[in-house]
Amino acid sequence: DAAHEALLRAAHIDPLSPTINGNLAMLEMRAGRFEDAVRRLMRLLETPQPLIPVFIRLLELNSSTGRLERNIGVSQRIMLSIVPTTGRAGGHFGLVQAYGELGMAEQAAYWQARYRREHPSIFLGRVFNIQILALLSGQLDYGEALEEFHAALDAAGMALEQAPEGSRHLYGGLHALVGNHSEAIRILTPLLDGQAPPADPVSQAFATHALAWAYLSAGDAGPARSLLLNLDAAFAAMEAEGQLHLGNERAMYALNTLLLGDLARALDLLEQAEQAGWRRAQAVLQDPRWAAVHQEPRFQALVARVQADVQAQRARIEVRYADDDFEARLDAAIAARQAQQARP
DSSP: OHHHHHHHHHHHHSTTOHHHHHHHHHHHHHTTOHHHHHHHHHHHHTSSSOOHHHHHHHHHHHHHTTOTTHHHHHHHHHHHHHHHHHSSOOOHHHHHHHHHHTTOHHHHHHHHHHHHHHSTTOHHHHHHHHHIIIIISOOSOHHHHHHHHHHHHHHHTOOGGGSOHHHHHHHHHHHHHHTOHHHHHHHHGGGOOTTSOOSOHHHHHHHHHHHHHHHHHTTOHHHHHHHHHHHHHHHHHHHHTTOOOOHHHHHHHHHHHHHTTOHHHHHHHHHHHHHHTOOOHHHHHTOGGGGGGTTOHHHHHHHHHHHHHHHHHHHHHHHHTTTOOHHHHHHHHHHHHHHHHHOO
């Protein structure tokens, strides 16, 4: 509450600050005040040069509350807004995520390929698309994701050790998911402090779960349990503070509980995540860490409900955008801006 009040005072002084309003929006999201967060983020998108972090936060808010179809229009709007500044397309990841989570694999793959073609050496952009397709939407095989990661490193002229820590989390996690457990342990162990509950369990969840899974798969339950218990304590603290309202974050808590061996409690949490808006069933169906519940009737019923809702949203999108050739509109905007830039 004190942090929220301080940020509100700061926003009164600088109402268009993306940093202040972005932090306010995150507090509102975590507190379950979703409409307040949406309004705040949408106001920031009205500014002449909306920042990508604001865009990412809005995408995640819509995704975590089950409003996947909103992200198509938001992503198109952002992509068009970038053109006047840069003279080229940007923000492709928004459509990769929007189409991927709606199960529209062909469209998601198109925007991933277009980004790779237009920005081949921008490592973080390519890696973000890998994360979206492999982990968030279940539209990319983990082995193919690793191949694309290596290609992104090569195109950027970068060694793995030079990559940001979050990217190394992804790389180590992908090794765990394809069964390269010793390699996952080698990569992830130096990056994670398993001695105490993390201050931000959400940012640490994927890597922690991947490392724990690697240890469990290698028959070493001790380090795995220590990691998972620390993360469990951090998620429990978030819940006690009323900060665990987002569906995707509650699903992380569910996976942590499952890896600790409590299947019934894990399904309780995943059902709560579904009610809050979690819709990433396709990603869970290809994830071996969830295999223990794949045949459970409760899990199968939950997945059927989620898939039905995603299918309904996809059908509405197909009708809404049936006559819209966004690629042509984007290309026309780029051509017009480049022609303007070429004038003496």
